[in-house]
Amino acid sequence: MREGKTILEMKKITKSFPGVRALKEVDLALRAGEVHCLVGENGAGKSTLIKIMTGAHTMTSGEMLVNGTPQVLTSPLDGRELGIRAIYQELDLLPTLSVAENIFMEDVPKTKLGLVDWPKMNRKAAELLQMFHVEISPYSLIRDLTVAEQQIVAIVKALSQDSKVLIMDEPSAVLTGSELERLFGIIAELKKQGVAIVYITHRLIEVFEIGDIVTVLRDGENIVTKDIEDVTMEKMIQWMVGREIDEQFYKEKVAIGDVVLEAKNLSVEGMVKEASFELREGEILGLAGLVGAGRTELLKSIFGEYRLNSGTLTIFGEECRFNSPRDAIAKGLGFVPEDRKTEGAVLCRSIEENISLGVLAKKEFKFLVHFPTIFKKAVELANYVKIRCHSLRQEVVTLSGGNQQKTVLAKWLASESQILLLDEPTRGIDVGSKLEFYKFMAELVRNGKSIILVSSELPELMALSDRILVMSNSRIRKEFRAGEATQEQILEHAIPQELREAASS
Amino acid sequence: MLQNQIQIKHKAGRSFSSNIVLLLVFAAVMLIGALISPLFFSVQNMRNIIVGAATFGILASGMTVILIAGEIDLSVGSQVALTSVLMATLAPISLTLAIVASILATVTIGILNGVLLTKTKMPSFVLTLSTMGIVRSIALVIGNGQPVYGVPRSYSNLANTTVGGIPLVAFLLVAIYLFTWFFLKYTTLGRSIYSVGSNSEAARLTGINIDRITVAAYAISGLMAGIAGLYYTSYVTLGLPDGAVDYETEAITAAIIGGASFFGGEGVVTNTLLGFLIVAIVKNILNLMGVSPFVQPVAIGLLIIIAVGVRTMRKS
Amino acid sequence: MNSSSTVQERVKAKIPSALAQNPRLVMFVVLVIVSTVLSKGVFLSPSNIHNMLRQYATIGIMAVGQTVVILLAGVDLSQGSMMALVSMVVAYLNVNGFGLILPLLAGLLVGALGGLFSGTIITRAKVPPFIATLAMASICRGLATLMTQSRPIYGLSKELLVFGRDTIGGLGIQVVIWICVGLLGIFLITRTVYGRGVYAVGGNEQSAHLSGINVQRVKLLGYAFSGICAAIAAIVITSRMDMGGPYVNANDNVQSIASVVIGGTSFAGGRGTVSGTILGTVIIAMINNLMNLMLINPYIQQGIIGAIIVITVTLNHRRAKVE
Known part of the structure; x- marks a missing residue:
């Protein structure tokens, strides 16, 4: 050969x-x-x-x-x-x-x-x-x-x-x-x-x-x-x-509170199979898995983008059936999609408008709002997440990847989301912005918010999460506590079952 | 055995069944026509249908090519008007000159449409809406806003000439549809138009010059508009600078009923022919029923919506 | 960055960039100068300006609605035909003894329903906007001619003629209506939640949807607004012509779109302003006025509008590429 x-x-x-x-x-x-x-x-x-x-x-x-x-x-x-x-x-x-x-x-x-x-x-x-x-x-x-x-x-x-x-x-x-x-x-x-x-x-x-x-x-x-x-x-x-972990992560110890979101046997045809888990106040729940394992799909079905075929979703003690993202947002959810250019931001509009969409989403039935107030809030949030820009009137398309991502996140802070679903939030952003993002996540959970984090970078996921769920073939296969698992163990569960069996035989 | 079954299943896929639907619709309107009036199947009526609708029948074949390329051409109605004015103005000098000049004019307009579109990347409906106005204005200026008399009697008689009882224009229509069908199916350029409309990125990767294909499609649309204009001149017997208004809508309707899609890469010109006949017959039936001719645009509009709507529903 | 500097910079940046990014302002100034010189000052006479504005009020009103639809990455090709239909409906009801208010309301209702119909086809059946509105144009045109077998309706009552003929404080009422519709459009787009929704949906439909915006409703209302604007324009023209006219001037629709394009709104959606459109209509009015002053063949004029659209879009495209 x-x-x-x-x-x-x-x-x-x-x-x-x-x-x-x-x-x-x-x-x-x-x-x-x-x-x-x-x-x-x-x-x-x-x-x-x-x-x-x-x-x-x-x-x-x-x-x-x-x-x-x-x-x-x-x-x-x-x-x-x-x-x-x-x-x-x-x-x-x-x-x-x-x-x-x-x-x-x-x-x-x-x-x-x-x-x-x-x-x-x-x-x-x-x-x-x-x-x-x-x-x-x-x-x-x-x-x-x-x-x-x-x-x-x-x-x-x-x-x-x-x-x-x-x-x-x-x-x-x-x-x-x-x-x-x-x-x-x-x-x-x-x-x-x-x-x-x-x-x-x-x-x-x-x-x-x-x-x-x-x-x-x-x-x-x-x-x-x-x-x-x-x-x-x-x-x-x-x-x-086996990369040496030369990246810096940032994680604070935060008191974990009550259950805020509970999923029981969530299923969406061809995308998610019988997903059950719970999320607590102040917790960062990591979702690991290979591409196509169903992580994005799980987030989107929680967010009301995909209609559930079966299963129940309980949020803040109340059973929810979302017909669209609008319903989920009203319930205090926010979603930072994987592709900020096509799903996250409205690139041709200003930073301020993008951030304000979060506020306005909740005012669906109101026709008039006091825009100066909204603008002020956007300014506050832009400063809070440290968006680097000349002016908030600047179009989002002119920002760097990291700052675009911060804009999308600020939108969900504007809507006062309590539960944030983050899909590969640090992909394609520079190291400095990443660290800022980590600190920021720590601050959010310290303030009582909860996060579900999808990331394909295992070191990141392991460093930030309190618990990690491993998915493969649309199912949740395994749950690990922080510090409990090695990268190899996680990856082993991320590889579909039938292939593992084939490998061992 | 199994393989054969699978082949048959695939062959009888969506395109096959939509052909059946189209034929059924065609049969249905024919049947309705027969039930509405005994005159419907008379030779005279059939002749009227063809002679009256031939202009937009010719336009529809060019429109199919444009739709396959994934674009649209709203300027063809104005091009027909321009041709009729050119014909009426130039025919007294020389009929050959008039014909050559008309076709040259519309093909040039088509090429300009294509070039502007590929250079500016603006949506094709915006561009051709603009050229629609420009071409119309040229026709109005040449004709000074008035009908132009001067079409030789011999030429205007052509529209009513029959051969063996069949109107001459029916042969022209058959020839044009055969030509377009052959062009689209058997020439490399024709297939390239499909490729560009189907997935322009993939087409580009195989080395197809997308811009050139788009220009070619518009040139063909221009050619067809020119031919349609030649016939139109004979049919109306004069140059009408404000004639043929909204013919593009009817041409689009015929192509869409025939299965062409706005998203490109799809459409068969023989089906457009059926679509054209369906539209022409529906209009004829309305006439036979004594319905006001002003109902026709309403019917055309509804036909577009139904045709596109039904197709979208079937897809989802 | 801090908040106070953003606000200051915002104000500072606004003035010079307004000129650089507004070729239409430059166009406007050049046109004013050229027109004034060529007409030896006649152009600047109040009566000339006033006549010009009165004449283009209908286009201006339609263009405001067209802006919203184009901001939504769509287009409305049915405005011209809708205008004919509404003109006939209003005139028909007026001459048949339904007074003033009812015909006007009925006209506006027809415009709104027509827009909702187009919008429904676009959002539900996923028909591309230009096709749906092209079909709608055909339908409206047919219905308009159908009402009286294509004959105009004469003999309108006196009070209906107010909208095209009378003046308020020296300003023609149709100009006042144009200004009102324009201000309403500006308000709707810049000062309401709905306006923010229009920009977001036009800019990126999926992002807007995931931000909790009811995309379908925003689009439906946009087409309804466009229909209402066409209906208001129809009332003005009916009043000015003193008749219900079933004829469609294809050029009206083109000029409405041209106003929006010259006004700087992008066909890709999400970028543009109503104030730009208003200026766009004024520019078109001035170009036509200039051509009249120069005794240019009126038949050339509609061709010029088409050429202007092509040139403007081409220039915008160039500029976008350079950036």
Whole structure:
């Protein structure tokens, strides 16, 4: 296996974005007929790396050799020219067109007259689909297919061209058991044909099933590249999470009070399954889990964005049924969404207006308010959360990520929310702002508020939370008290049950 | 065996069933027509339907192309008026010159629409609403706000000419729909229009020049508006600078009933033909019933809402 | 940063940036100078200005409603047709002996209901605004012509003519109405909870929803307001023309949108002001007035409006890109 010809070699690849270094001198070599697994936590730099491979991003420094020749890619088209293709999670398919057309999007079979040769296209598409034993009609429209079927079409499309390097970005996130097996069959077939495959996954067990070699990325660095025979699950997890905790956290000891929120068997179709837990006054409750484990969904169903199918939610001793976020806000809840640009802030409006929305949300049926009072309150809160700006009339879009996040938080302080649901609140903000944010959270709980915190950064979650709930596959799997669990233990529960069983057998 | 079943299931997906619905609606309006009046199925009436509605039938085929590209063109009605004025003004000099000048004018307007749209990135309805006014104003200036007489009798007779009992324009319509169907289905440009409308980012990543495709779609819309204008001139027998008002609405209605979507990437021109016939027949039925012609715009408006509404409901 | 400095800076920043960020103010000043010079001062005569404002009051009134809808990232293409329908309803009821008040109320009601109808189609059936209002335009136009088989209604009662003809303290009543509707619009958008909702929904619908705003209601009321503005404009024009007119001037709707665009409101929603729109209407009035003074073919004039929209949006786009 090791003697496969090196197709693509990356040397000391560094990529900087304004303010962050996403990759630091990463080396990577891909050989023909080899499945190279790429693992790491969110933000470890996996997607940046593959974007550089395909040409979607250009590297800041370093060198990339394809078949021994240095190449500079400036667009995905360049990558395709060289036979490097990626199948992303957000599919680049044409939803209103047929499967056959999507497969041959780039290289349409034509007749001698230069016209689209439909019979040939459909026949070839059917052949390709058959080759991979998939029962998808070439005539179906993409949007009528399931996500898994779409993923398969994307793979078949990539294979229909002459691909030398095929990058699969978390295919298992959307594929189910039998579909995944079929994919592994396809991968085995591709190996025989001498394609170099990069396989990115959060399900570590898959690394052992199909990988030949594994690279662990952490904080934009290549921690280790090893043959799969020399790796165990435990070691891999250690490499992934074993960062020295050089970050500063801030946590105060706060007296925990009565139960303010109690969830019993909360279920939302396809998103949350029988979630039960309680939250107390002055408590920070951490929610751990991998991407897609259902953490955001749980927050949104508490916040009234998703309608509960069953279960009860009791807030301040009163059973609640929320029809919309409006109801939840009236009950004293506030939600800081993961994506502040699309869900959190109204970017094209001023800081003051964004903050005031929290006050106004509660005055839904009032037409008139005394705006100077509201403005004064916004000024107070902006100072309180220390938003750095020239003026409160400034549009939120002009602020840095950290200050945008503070604006969203100030909105919920304006509405006097007692229970705050924070979804990845520190993602993408600089270290200084993070520390400020931590201190701020401590102050909130000291003042009797309660927080549910979702974070993919385990050290952060462990340092701040009083208790941690671990989720996987839409369920709460385990509860830990502060200081009770190690990162490895948490991660072990975050990996779906059936995969753990498979790993131990 | 199993595979065959699955294939059939997929093939008979949504697009297939909506074709059936469209045919059923078409059959239903035909049936209603027959029940309303014995005159409905008369040769003369059928001829009237086609001759009267052909202008917006031609526009509808161009509108389908624009909708597939994910845009809209509100300026086609004004383009028809401009063509009729140009024809009436230039035909006395030379009919060929008049035809060439008219088509050149509308294709140029189409190209300008496309270029402005891709350069300014403004919503297409705003841009074409503006060009609608500009083109109308050019027509009014050339015609000095008055009808222009001067269309040769031989030319204006064309609209009423029949071949073997079938109006000449029916052949023109068939030719145009065949052309558009063929263009959209079999040419690379046609498929690229679908790709851009379906997912412009994905289309860009395959190396398609999105701007150029958009311009091409508008050029085709302009071409169709020009052809529609040529027929319109013959039909009304003069140049009408304030004619063909709101024809774009009817063209849009036909395309939408035929299944084209405002979100792009969708639409089949043969279905637009059915949509056009449905609209034309509904209007004809209203006429036969002796309903005031002023009800027609109301019917058109309701048809748009029903067509889009039903489709949205089916999706969710 | 502290609160006192923000307030001070706010005031200081306001004056110079107002000029830099308001190309329409520059446009306005240039137009005043050019018009005055070309007309040898006739332009500045009170009677010329007054006539101009009277003539454009209907556009100005419609544009106020249009602003709210465009701020919501929508558009109302049915205003022109709504105006014809309301004109007919008011005139019909007036000549058939229902007096003054009832026809006016009925007119406003038709405008509001029409707007609510468009709004419902947009929010419930998720039809894109320009299509829903295009359909609505067709419906209103049909209904307007249907009422009398496309004949105008003459013989309105004297008291109905007040709105287009009389003056209060030297100002034409329609100008006063325009000012009132404009002030109402400014008040609604800048001084009420509803206005904040409009900006938030237009700026980012999902964020607004997650902040507890009733997005559907904000949109519905926006289209209703646009319909009411069209109805008020219809009352003024009915009164001025002394008849109920079923004809739709397609250009009215374009000019209403042009006012909003020149006024600096973005089609993406969430950015813009009613005061800008009012200035936008005044600018359009001045351009047309200038063209009249220069004896430019009136048929060119509606084309010019279209060109102005294209140029303004293009310039706004350029500026946004530079920033």
